[in-house]
Structures are given as structure tokens and as C-alpha cells.
Amino acid sequence: MKKPAITRMPIHELLASRWSGRAFDAAKPVDHDQVITLLEAARWAPSCYGDQPWRFLVWNKSTDMAAWQQAFDCLAPGNQVWVKDAPLLLLTTADTLFNHNGQPNRWGQHDTGAAAENLCLQAEAMGMMAHQMGGFDADKARAIFNVPERYIPMAMVAVGFPADPATFSPEVRERETAPRKRRELGELFFAGAWDKPII
Amino acid sequence: MKKPAITRMPIHELLASRWSGRAFDAAKPVDHDQVITLLEAARWAPSCYGDQPWRFLVWNKSTDMAAWQQAFDCLAPGNQVWVKDAPLLLLTTADTLFNHNGQPNRWGQHDTGAAAENLCLQAEAMGMMAHQMGGFDADKARAIFNVPERYIPMAMVAVGFPADPATFSPEVRERETAPRKRRELGELFFAGAWDKPII
Numbered sequence: 001m002k003k004p005a006i007t008r009m010p011i012h013e014l015l016a017s018r019w020s021g022r023a024f025d026a027a028k029p030v031d032h033d034q035v036i037t038l039l040e041a042a043r044w045a046p047s048c049y050g051d052q053p054w055r056f057l058v059w060n061k062s063t064d065m066a067a068w069q070q071a072f073d074c075l076a077p078g079n080q081v082w083v084k085d086a087p088l089l090l091l092t093t094a095d096t097l098f099n100h101n102g103q104p105n106r107w108g109q110h111d112t113g114a115a116a117e118n119l120c121l122q123a124e125a126m127g128m129m130a131h132q133m134g135g136f137d138a139d140k141a142r143a144i145f146n147v148p149e150r151y152i153p154m155a156m157v158a159v160g161f162p163a164d165p166a167t168f169s170p171e172v173r174e175r176e177t178a179p180r181k182r183r184e185l186g187e188l189f190f191a192g193a194w195d196k197p198i199i
Numbered sequence: 200m201k202k203p204a205i206t207r208m209p210i211h212e213l214l215a216s217r218w219s220g221r222a223f224d225a226a227k228p229v230d231h232d233q234v235i236t237l238l239e240a241a242r243w244a245p246s247c248y249g250d251q252p253w254r255f256l257v258w259n260k261s262t263d264m265a266a267w268q269q270a271f272d273c274l275a276p277g278n279q280v281w282v283k284d285a286p287l288l289l290l291t292t293a294d295t296l297f298n299h300n301g302q303p304n305r306w307g308q309h310d311t312g313a314a315a316e317n318l319c320l321q322a323e324a325m326g327m328m329a330h331q332m333g334g335f336d337a338d339k340a341r342a343i344f345n346v347p348e349r350y351i352p353m354a355m356v357a358v359g360f361p362a363d364p365a366t367f368s369p370e371v372r373e374r375e376t377a378p379r380k381r382r383e384l385g386e387l388f389f390a391g392a393w394d395k396p397i398i
Contacts, residue, residue, distance in 0.1 A: 005243040009236040012324035014213055015317055020245050036398060037208040039388045043381050044204040045316060046219050048333040048354075052381060056388045058397055067391040094309070107333055110293070110353050113312030117244060118214055121320070125211035134247040134306055146393045154309050155247075182242050182251060189238045189255045192266040194345045198257055199235060 001165055003180050008199075018124040020131040023168060023176050024160035026085035029062040034126065035088065038159065041122030047111035053095035054112040056119075057145055061087045070144055075156060076135035083133075086158035091141055092116050092132075093151040112154050123159055130159045200364055202379050207398075217323040219330040222367060222375050223359035225284035228261040233325065234287065237358065240321030246310035252294035253311040256344055260286045269343055274355060275334035282332075285357035290340055291315050291331075292350040311353050322358055329358045 001023070005016040035058060047053060059068040071089045072080065083089070094112035098105045116132060123130035138153040147153060168176060186197025200222070204215040234257060246252060260267040270288045271279065282288070293311035297304045315331060322329035337352040346352060367375060385396025 005239070007236075007239040007243070009232055009239055011236060011240045011243070011321055012213060014211060015240045015243060015321060015324075018243075018245075033208055036384065037206075037210060039384055039397060040204070040206040040208055041210045041214045043384060043387060044206070044210070044214060044217075044379075046217075046319065046331060048331075050380065052387060054387060057391065057393065058388060059391055064391050107308075107312075107353070109306075109308040110312035110315075113306075113309035114316035116309075117313035117316045120245065122210055122214060125214075132245060132247075148393070154306070180243075181249065185235065185238055185242060188242060188251060188253060189257060192256065192258055192263050194254075194256065194347070198238060 001162060001176050005180065008185065014121055014125055018121050019180055021129040021162055021176060022082040022131060023163040023172050024082070024085040024087070024129065024158065025163040026087070028087065028161040030060065030088045030128070030160060032063075035060060037126065038119050038122050038130075042115040042119040045111065045115040045118045047114070048105065048107040049098060049100060051095070051099050051105060051111070053105055053108040054115040055093045055095065055151055057091040057093070059089045071141070071156070074136045074141040074144070075133065079133050079135045083158045085163070086160040088159040090157040090159065091145070092154045092157065093147055094154050096150050096152060109152065109154060116155060116157065119157070127161065128159060129162050130157055132157050200361060200375055204379065204381075207384065213320055213324055217320050218379055220328040220361055220375060221281040221330060222362040222371050223281070223284040223286070223328065223357065224362040225286070227286065227360040229259065229287045229327070229359060231262075234259060236325065237318050237321050237329075241314040241318040244310065244314040244317045246313070247304065247306035248297060248299060250294070250298050250304060250310070252304055252307040253314040254292045254294065254350055256290040256292070258288045270340070270355070273335045273340040273343070274332065278332050278334045282357045284362070285359040287358040289356040289358065290344070291353045291356065292346055293353050295349050295351060308351065308353060315354060315356065318356070326360065327358060328361050329356055331356050
């Protein structure tokens, strides 16, 4: 499923083509080298003071089904419906403190978002899809996987290869082919003064 | 200056080549279409509930020098030293509330980080550099530019074309050619359980 962004000016193809699909191919696993490639992309995101405040937990269904299932069980039921076919799950977490001085890092969550986006873009580059979710039980995930207090669970991410559209049920087809939408540029971006639309 | 990321597995060239340089070419302005292209890339980042919680203020030196200067004056002195040559400045802000129900959006900063990373990657794709900074007076920026309370100033971003390395002073050369560094993969990414290195 290609659903490139509709833009006023052309943007880089990788940025235009990434989108958060849900129809994964359960028969196509993700191997260790592919996991490392995704994580390398996240690793090289920028961060305040170069702190790299992100820590990701990774569960690969094909090498540790039991742990993958534990992670899956943290998801909201509405997400479980489609994540069941995703071979790879992650939990992204954000450090609340700077590594170099132990003081609060107010960019921890921001920078974790950048690292996660790099991972999603790398997935797209590999013909895969990555879909981040806020719908999960963060307290449960913290308890099961011993996430230390100083890290905040941000998102779970489902990753895998897209299913063949020929296999879509009518329901899935409607969901996966729905148009991507964004606000107008002028609602998000201001020229020099607040609420002055850039265009 | 090319300083591609050193990775265990090859990652997409756009992700590998983006880095946060400081030596901008003061003689190369950024035009309106280029600004819109950068913002389109940010606009199409993913967000929780598709809320798009980011709002960016944009100052273009070539069209509004006075406002650019006001934004520049919010920067920490250590950043002003090199940002002076950047033709474009931005302030990224994160919504604290969801648009659809007015409830707290705990992913506002995270998603703003993703949108900002898209902008940085698009800059790289256009032969430009984008460098985010936490070193600025957020209260001052809020006051001068009337940023509403519900939005949190996250980063200022300097954007422009890179200067010709032949023009670097010895000091700038040392700074711009310093190797990029990241933590080991196993310090950031865990396999199935906290602190269990992925590699």
C-alpha cells in the first residue's frame, strides 16, 4: 500500500511515503540484522547535549514468542486486533534525567520522538511498516519489564512487512486505504508571530 | 562537510548523513518555497490520534530581519556565536492538550520531536543543515512572540546552507570536523528485558 503524502512542494520520497499502516504479514519475520538496522537509525537521531535519552525494549516474535506475548498483553484491545500479526514489538522509553549531570532533561521525550521517527523511516526504507501506539498499559509494561522509575514509557511500536493487499478483508481494505490527512500548513506553522499563518 | 554515521548495518543514506553542523553560509538565503518544503516534511510526521501537536514559529532573515533578530536575541550567547550566519530560525512548540477533547496530551513533546526530526532530514535532502538547540530563553521567547500557555517551547532551530569548508577558520574547522559519537547499541536498546543488551 503506497499512500504518499500530498504536499504543496515535493518532499523527500522517504518522508513522503512513511505512513502508519496496520495490515502486517504474519508470515514474514524480521531477522536480527534487520532489527539492528532499525535500531542503528534510531541511534543516530539528534539529542540535546548528545544525551541520547531513549531506551527501547525490543521483542521479536520469531526468537522469543513468550516475551513478545507479554508485551502484546500490555496493548489496548483495539490495538491487539491488528498488532497480532506484527513480528516485532518495541517499547520506547524516555530518560527524565541528563546522563552528564543527573539534572532533569526536559527534552527527553522530545528526543525520544525523534529517535522513534528515525526507526519508522528506516522501516519504510526496508519495505517494512512501523506503527507507534499510545494505547497500552504503561504501568503494566513498567512492572513486567522492570522499567526503572527514571524512564517514562512513551510508545509501543509494531513493526513488520505489509500484508499483500489482495488478502485484505473488506474491513481491512477500507481501513488501510483511507486517505491520510493533515491540518493545513497555516494552522501548524506561523511566520514570525503566533497565529500568523505561514501560507 | 559529509560525516556519515558509522553503523554496524547500513542505514538509509538520508538518515546516515543528517548531522547538526554549525558553519552556515551567511550569503545563501532560504526562499519561501524552501521554507514550505521543510514545513511539509514536518507536517507529515506521525502523531498520537493524528493530533499534530506541534506549532512552529518561523523567522526568515531575508524577508523579516527585525523579527529574526528578536528571535536570535532569545538564544544563549554560546549559540549566537554560530547561529548569526543562519538565514532561517524556528521555534518548535508542543501542545499540552489534545485537540479533539482538551485532555492532557502526554505525547505532545514526543510527537513534536518527530516533526522536528522530519524537518532536519528534509533540510539534509535539500543540501541544507538544520541544528536544533535547547539553549535559549524560553520565557523570553514566549513573552515576545505571545506563545499561549498551553504550548511549551521545545527547541530553536537554525537552518541554512553549509559554508564552504575552504573558508573555515582553524577553530571552526576543528569543531565542524570533530567525529560524531553515539553510545553503543547495547546501552540504548534491550532485548526483551531491561538492561539486556540487544547485541
